[in-house]
Amino acid sequence: MTAPLRDIQQKSVIVTGGARGIGRAIALRFLQCGAHVVIADVDESGVATARELSEDGYASKVHFVRCDVSKRSDIEALVAETTGHFGTVDVLVNNAGIFPRCDMLQMDEAFWDHVLDVNLKGTFMLCQTVVPSMIERSSGAIINIGSNHANAGEPATLAYAVSKGGIVTLTRNLAKALAQHRIRVNCVQPGWIASEGEMARWKTAGMDEANITAHMSRMGLGRMQTGEDIADAVLFMASDMSRQITGQVLVVDGGNSVR
Ligand SMILES: NC(=O)c1ccc[n+]([C@@H]2O[C@H](COP(=O)([O-])OP(=O)(O)OC[C@H]3O[C@@H](n4cnc5c(N)ncnc54)[C@H](O)[C@@H]3O)[C@@H](O)[C@H]2O)c1
Helix, strand or coil, X not given: CCCCCHHHCCCEEEEECCCCHHHHHHHHHHHHCCXXXXXXXXXXXXXXXXXXXXXXXXXXXXXXXXXXXXXXHHHXXXXXXXXXXXXXXXXXXXXXXXXXXXXXXCCCHHHHHHHHHHHHHHHHHHHHHHHHHHHHHCCEEXXXXXXXXXXXXXXXXXXXXXXXXXXXXXXXXXXXXXXXXXXXXXXXXXXXXXXXXXXHHHHHCCCCHHHHHHHHHCCCCCCCECHHHHHHHHHHHHCHHHCCXXXXXXXXXXXXXXX
């Protein structure tokens, strides 16, 4: 057996939603471990992210593909481009996600469909597209990013919570179906991270410095979580260190759920 994380070297990894936030931290961690990374994002700022990471010394190892994960044609193009660029897809990290708020009674169908299409259907379509080549190689790891909202009741995040509950169910079912092919499927469930998306939400909600500090002081392990906290758990789930783990939800919430 190789030293811990050595198996990640030269692996080809897709990180959706990797232009910023948690996804960017995940992409960087894989690069630091010697993997090749495709950052797939609907936002063209992924071009700048890939450039920054290239300048950090990962020039030939990182590539950006514009992809809206809710569109099958984009997903097929993403997987074809990744395979053309790096040969295979060994690891898929389904991180792209949106978390808009809306009261249940105000919510129209378009809102519901959009959240479910990006967060849940996109994850399913990506899995469905990469799995055939993983089956051919009898190897692969898929990590789906969930949320503690899957277990919570908060009316304004109903569509988001349902999408993340679906991620848990999808993870368990795919893990069962794909274990015979030595493909592992797991979910990493973050708690609360000050990502760009989350900070924009605070601003819209009118949260000021004092609110945020008060929230932070209530975090289980005493601080806000970072993208790196989540990235390390994803790396674990992608590596041989978790070789006998599939169909599981790894909660990385700084202890919040045990308080
Ligand atoms: N930040 C938190 O506290 C938190 C907590 C639990 C779970 N999560 C989950 O972590 C993941 C990342 O969240 P984040 O906080 O980094 O958010 P973020 O908004 O900072 O980043 C999300 C990224 O996903 C991309 N994206 C959005 N829609 C897309 C689409 N249709 N196709 C491709 N890319 C798309 C965005 O452009 C962005 O780059 C999400 O799945 C989110 O639900 C976040």
